Amino acid sequence: MSLLIPEEVVSKKDISFKVVDDKPADRIHRILTPEGEVIGTLPKLSPAQLVGFYRWMILGRFFSDQMIALQRQGRMGTFAPLQGQEATAVGLAAPLKPEDWLVASYRENISHLIKGVPLLALMKQWGGHFADNYPPELNAPPFQIVLGTQTLHAVGIAQAIKYNNQSHVVVTTIGDGATSEGDFNEALNFAGVFKAPVIFVVSNNGWAISTPRRKQTAAEYIADRGAGFGMPGCVVDGNDVLAVYQVVSEAIDRARAGDGPTLIEAITYRMGAHTTADDPTKYRPQTDLEEWTKCGPITRFRKYLINHDMLTEAKDKTLHEEVEAEILSAVKEYEAISPPAPYQQFNQVYAETPSQLQRQQTDLIQDLNLEAVSRNGSYA
Amino acid sequence: MSLVADQISPAVIDSMHQVLTPEGKVVGQLPDIPDEQLMQFYRWMVFGRISSQRFVALQRQGRIGTFSPIDGQEAASVGMAAPLQQKDWLLGSYREYLAYHVKGVPFPAQVKQWGGDIPDDYPAESRCVPFQIVLGTQVLHTVGIAQAIKYEGEPQVAVVGCGDGATSEGDFNEALNFAGVFKAPVVFMVQNNGWAISTPRHKQSAARYIADRAIGFGMPGCLVDGNDVLAVYQVVADAVARARAGDGPTLIEAITYRLGAHTTADDPTKYRPEAEVEEWEKRDPIIRYRQFLMDRSMLTEKEDKVLHEELNTEFEEAIAVYEALPPRTPQQHFDLVFAEQSPQLQRQQAKLLEALETEPDSGVNHDSSLMPL
Numbered sequence: 001m002s003l004l005i006p007e008e009v010v011s012k013k014d015i016s017f018k019v020v021d022d023k024p025a026d027r028i029h030r031i032l033t034p035e036g037e038v039i040g041t042l043p044k045l046s047p048a049q050l051v052g053f054y055r056w057m058i059l060g061r062f063f064s065d066q067m068i069a070l071q072r073q074g075r076m077g078t079f080a081p082l083q084g085q086e087a088t089a090v091g092l093a094a095p096l097k098p099e100d101w102l103v104a105s106y107r108e109n110i111s112h113l114i115k116g117v118p119l120l121a122l123m124k125q126w127g128g129h130f131a132d133n134y135p136p137e138l139n140a141p142p143f144q145i146v147l148g149t150q151t152l153h154a155v156g157i158a159q160a161i162k163y164n165n166q167s168h169v170v171v172t173t174i175g176d177g178a179t180s181e182g183d184f185n186e187a188l189n190f191a192g193v194f195k196a197p198v199i200f201v202v203s204n205n206g207w208a209i210s211t212p213r214r215k216q217t218a219a220e221y222i223a224d225r226g227a228g229f230g231m232p233g234c235v236v237d238g239n240d241v242l243a244v245y246q247v248v249s250e251a252i253d254r255a256r257a258g259d260g261p262t263l264i265e266a267i268t269y270r271m272g273a274h275t276t277a278d279d280p281t282k283y284r285p286q287t288d289l290e291e292w293t294k295c296g297p298i299t300r301f302r303k304y305l306i307n308h309d310m311l312t313e314a315k316d317k318t319l320h321e322e323v324e325a326e327i328l329s330a331v332k333e334y335e336a337i338s339p340p341a342p343y344q345q346f347n348q349v350y351a352e353t354p355s356q357l358q359r360q361q362t363d364l365i366q367d368l369n370l371e372a373v374s375r376n377g378s379y380a
Numbered sequence: 381m382s383l384v385a386d387q388i389s390p391a392v393i394d395s396m397h398q399v400l401t402p403e404g405k406v407v408g409q410l411p412d413i414p415d416e417q418l419m420q421f422y423r424w425m426v427f428g429r430i431s432s433q434r435f436v437a438l439q440r441q442g443r444i445g446t447f448s449p450i451d452g453q454e455a456a457s458v459g460m461a462a463p464l465q466q467k468d469w470l471l472g473s474y475r476e477y478l479a480y481h482v483k484g485v486p487f488p489a490q491v492k493q494w495g496g497d498i499p500d501d502y503p504a505e506s507r508c509v510p511f512q513i514v515l516g517t518q519v520l521h522t523v524g525i526a527q528a529i530k531y532e533g534e535p536q537v538a539v540v541g542c543g544d545g546a547t548s549e550g551d552f553n554e555a556l557n558f559a560g561v562f563k564a565p566v567v568f569m570v571q572n573n574g575w576a577i578s579t580p581r582h583k584q585s586a587a588r589y590i591a592d593r594a595i596g597f598g599m600p601g602c603l604v605d606g607n608d609v610l611a612v613y614q615v616v617a618d619a620v621a622r623a624r625a626g627d628g629p630t631l632i633e634a635i636t637y638r639l640g641a642h643t644t645a646d647d648p649t650k651y652r653p654e655a656e657v658e659e660w661e662k663r664d665p666i667i668r669y670r671q672f673l674m675d676r677s678m679l680t681e682k683e684d685k686v687l688h689e690e691l692n693t694e695f696e697e698a699i700a701v702y703e704a705l706p707p708r709t710p711q712q713h714f715d716l717v718f719a720e721q722s723p724q725l726q727r728q729q730a731k732l733l734e735a736l737e738t739e740p741d742s743g744v745n746h747d748s749s750l751m752p753l
Contacts, residue, residue, distance in 0.1 A: 181550065185554075192585060217597060218599065219595065228587050
């Protein structure tokens with residue numbers, strides 16, 4: 001590649017500082033309107049698959065509600081509600097093949113479930129247990145809490161796939177807030193240079209805890225970051241499960257064909273709190289929430305399914321009963337597990353525990369025993 | 381229909397600003413600059429070339445520490461600093477020492493820094509902080525300074541330089557984002573010299589232009605011929621005016637070329653084709669500007685020779701000042717870290733003193749053999 005700037009780029013024009021004003025309203029890809037009306041080309045999906053998407057979405061909603069209730073009762077650790085983001089989570093995971101990778105943050109629990117991760121694994125992670133029963137063959141590591149670091153891991157995995165001449169791809173997710181982390185930008189740059197088979201899905205839910213999107217970055221769209229790292233940037237209605245599915249599917253095809261990474265911004269809304277430790281009424285106008293409730297992903301998709309005779313009120317009721325039973329049975333299973341002993345956490349850091357950690361573990365066991373002895377017993 | 385490919389973000393950059401061709405021909409609107417200042421640009425550029433080449437020789441003789449040559453980047457350095465007012469701020473990496481010279485940092489202060497000495501005599505009123513060695517961090521410092529300017533309600537701006545390699549650091553991107561959100565009065569000047577040590581530009585980022593990064597942070601991006609001092613001056617002057625007017629930051633990419641090595645510890649013949657260097661020698665910023673001045677009858681061969689002699693003398697005088705400085709003791713560098721020294725540093729300093737007493741020859745004086753590569 002020549003370092004010289006091609007002649008056609010050299011211009012004698014006046015200096016122009018204008019950002020090209022080229023953002024048509026239809027830049028946001030959408031198939032279903034908030035009223036469930038079809039305005040785009042539908043992806044090729046069978047009625048069974050479509051109802052399957054719907055089932056995942058209502059399961060996610062019930063799971064989220066249930067987790068919040070459990071946390072309030074002291075039966076679960078801190079939880080990050082996902083209400084309102086069901087379409088994005090389903091649409092980004094549904095196109096993945098079993099051997100593809102999903103490297104997600106804490107807000108995409110439904111994506112993990114679609115990938116095959118058992119409910120129990122997620123509950124254990126939220127409950128403060130170890131994330132030790134994610135089946136490795138699912139190619140979905142435990143969801144990441146540290147902001148944005150999963151995007152670096154995803155690029156690393158994608159590079160490994162490439163080195164091994166495999167045809168898999170990696171989908172990674174991140175919130176709007178984490179896009180301001182240097183890590184995310186380094187991940188984009190690396191992926192761009194090495195044409196890593198990775199898809200970055202930004203779930204832009206409007207709020208990073210209490211920081212609104214407009215204070216997060218001055219960019220018109222977060223997807224505009226794509227150009228600066230040499231990859232396509234794509235904006236999609238994140239509350240439209242079909243649009244998300246379509247865009248992610250196409251980006252996956254690109255990556256699998258060796259055409260490199262894609263940055264997708266899914267515009268959605270966090271209808272709940274950031275986590276169970278947050279109270280959004282302190283910083284967010286109630287009217288925003290009302291506005292977004294009208295665009296809710298489940299209502300819209302339900303209307304579409306009913307209008308196209310794929311769902312009836314009765315079938316909807318049965319589906320709700322099914323997913324509720326499924327969640328409640330997982331809760332029962334979770335609560336039957338005894339919490340791990342604190343010293344066991346050292347065993348989950350490395351494949352082989354290094355000597356420093358071994359020493360710390362020994363120290364902790366000693367402390368725990370001393371404490372137990374002082375209580376006139378012995379440590380279990 | 382392709383959903384993804386059709387949605388590639390709108391590109392900011394469609395042209396590279398240029399006023400002088402490599403042959404010195406005027407192809408753009410000349411900036412409104414008096415002849416005297418046009419000559420001053422030339423003096424600064426020639427001083428940059430002379431100092432860079434002399435520094436390399438001094439390093440080879442063991443008289444200064446590791447040095448990073450700026451041959452080929454004189455136009456970008458002069459053009460980025462010349463539009464600044466005295467109270468504006470300028471921060472840069474090690475490759476912007478000529479810009480610092482233009483901004484008013486006394487040359488001997490910079491010689492000291494290259495000598496491995498403590499840069500403790502940058503005058504506060506120069507509004508330059510010692511050039512940064514750590515990649516890209518000065519970009520964050522500059523946004524902080526720009527924010528402070530804004531809080532104080534002052535009309536100043538801050539300009540920062542960094543290389544193409546440093547744009548891959550998370551820090552650089554965080555700085556852009558912060559500046560965009562808060563409309564900080566800052567101008568980001570990327571001197572894209574084609575190589576980050578041995579990493580060529582096309583392996584640094586897949587973006588067509590580094591300036592394309594701007595749109596993703598909500599600011600204008602601008603591409604300029606970095607070997608054209610007038611074009612760089614114009615673009616930076618416009619960006620500075622935007623910032624001063626409260627219109628926020630600008631990202632400028634100056635396309636230039638590192639004719640020399642990355643530093644005196646590098647050998648580019650190991651990784652770079654000679655033909656590429658020859659190609660860029662034809663686009664040398666000094667040759668083109670010299671031709672422009674001669675065509676306008678502002679410079680003759682004879683005057684040019686005198687000017688070179690004067691600048692050579694100026695450089696040698698600065699070296700004489702530097703070499704006459706009393707040797708610095710190693711323990712003194714502890715005094716320059718914080719306004720009030722922390723107890724940890726006090727302990728370390730005492731320890732070093734003790735070690736030096738037992739082993740008196742362990743590193744006093746300007747001993748460049750102790751410099752890290």
